[in-house]
Amino acid sequence: MSNDKPTDESVFLDKAEPTQGPKHGFFERLYTGTGGFPIVSKRKFFYGVAAVLLLISALSIGLRGFTLGIDFAGGSRIQVPAADVTTQQVEDTYAAALGHGPVSVQQVGSGDSATIQVRSETLDRDQTAQVQESLRTLLTQESGTEVSVDAISIAEISETWGGQITQKALIALVVFVLLTMIYIAIRFERDMSIAAIVSLFFNLIVTAGIYSLVGFEVTPAAVIGLLTILGYVLYDNVVVFDKVEENTRGVLHLNKRTYAEQANLAANQTLMRSISTTVIGILPIIGMLVIAVWLLGVGTLKDLALVQLVGMIVGAYSSIFLAVPVLVSIKERWGPVAAHTKKVLAKRAAGDTRVPVSAGAPRGPRPVDAGAPRPGARPSGKRQRRH
Numbered sequence: 001m002s003n004d005k006p007t008d009e010s011v012f013l014d015k016a017e018p019t020q021g022p023k024h025g026f027f028e029r030l031y032t033g034t035g036g037f038p039i040v041s042k043r044k045f046f047y048g049v050a051a052v053l054l055l056i057s058a059l060s061i062g063l064r065g066f067t068l069g070i071d072f073a074g075g076s077r078i079q080v081p082a083a084d085v086t087t088q089q090v091e092d093t094y095a096a097a098l099g100h101g102p103v104s105v106q107q108v109g110s111g112d113s114a115t116i117q118v119r120s121e122t123l124d125r126d127q128t129a130q131v132q133e134s135l136r137t138l139l140t141q142e143s144g145t146e147v148s149v150d151a152i153s154i155a156e157i158s159e160t161w162g163g164q165i166t167q168k169a170l171i172a173l174v175v176f177v178l179l180t181m182i183y184i185a186i187r188f189e190r191d192m193s194i195a196a197i198v199s200l201f202f203n204l205i206v207t208a209g210i211y212s213l214v215g216f217e218v219t220p221a222a223v224i225g226l227l228t229i230l231g232y233v234l235y236d237n238v239v240v241f242d243k244v245e246e247n248t249r250g251v252l253h254l255n256k257r258t259y260a261e262q263a264n265l266a267a268n269q270t271l272m273r274s275i276s277t278t279v280i281g282i283l284p285i286i287g288m289l290v291i292a293v294w295l296l297g298v299g300t301l302k303d304l305a306l307v308q309l310v311g312m313i314v315g316a317y318s319s320i321f322l323a324v325p326v327l328v329s330i331k332e333r334w335g336p337v338a339a340h341t342k343k344v345l346a347k348r349a350a351g352d353t354r355v356p357v358s359a360g361a362p363r364g365p366r367p368v369d370a371g372a373p374r375p376g377a378r379p380s381g382k383r384q385r386r387h
Helices: 026-032 043-063 087-098 125-143 159-187 190-214 220-248 259-296 300-321 323-333 336-349 382-386
Strands: 075-081 104-108 115-120 153-157
Touching (some): 043 190, 087 104, 087 115, 087 125, 125 153, 159 220, 190 323, 220 259, 220 323, 259 336, 300 323
Antiparallel strands (some): 075 115
């Protein structure tokens, strides 16, 4: 008796009995990673999605620009104890003292340590003294006790310092990209390095575009977070490309599957892992956001968490649905992979015998020789005959 058992190898279809492959549900295909999702074959669709996201991001950056934090734009930062006053009272008092409103007023922290932070354009000495006295009077009236002027702190932030931060961030970004290209080119190959850089820049532009579109404030913490998530994208690309390299090793010496089909299988096999890693990664980030918003108010923790949340989601998408298709497109346009792909497709079009149907490809009757095994059968050979 033969103990027939489905294998993960190439599936052969019998000429006499056209067989439809087993139908698997969405989550089963996602979990098993057997190549059920045509990621590479539908790469034009994913290129279109990427192009739309890039266009929206570029338009937002070009037309709306960024909401720069005080560390980049410069100005005055005023901090007022929030125990007895509200943000609206502080804003009205500021406007009454200087004749114009501040740039922003928001509460930071909670409980006894809560403060109201006022951001304004740079104030001169007379304006600083006038605002301090007006706010001191407000605090005295609301608390019922005499409040010192020292309770209201005012700091001046220079635009020069923000420019230095921006310059250093750009230098760090350039160095990071160069090191990434060198590492991937050494670890894998040139084409994978190009695809990884495309994925990195896509992630960078889209994340920046979302910041511009939504109006998130760009702070030094946000810049640090952006560099951090670029590292995450690199990590995800390395994992995916490692599987692609494993699946495509020796594929040019065979005529069963194309490079694109093997790369698509690799993308499917790492899809669930990327989703799981992203979900596990963003859970603590969401926790940081909750703590930052509900307990601590705005601050560096919130800025860092926001950019990481956006960047990790975009990075998970780009590593699977952009990096792998770009790699296949490069391979199929030049070099031996292009010739091999044409050879395999020509054999299939000519109805060559024993040409497998790759996972995720449409199944249907294909002419094979009479001795071809039925789907799912164990391969017969000397090893099996001995048993």
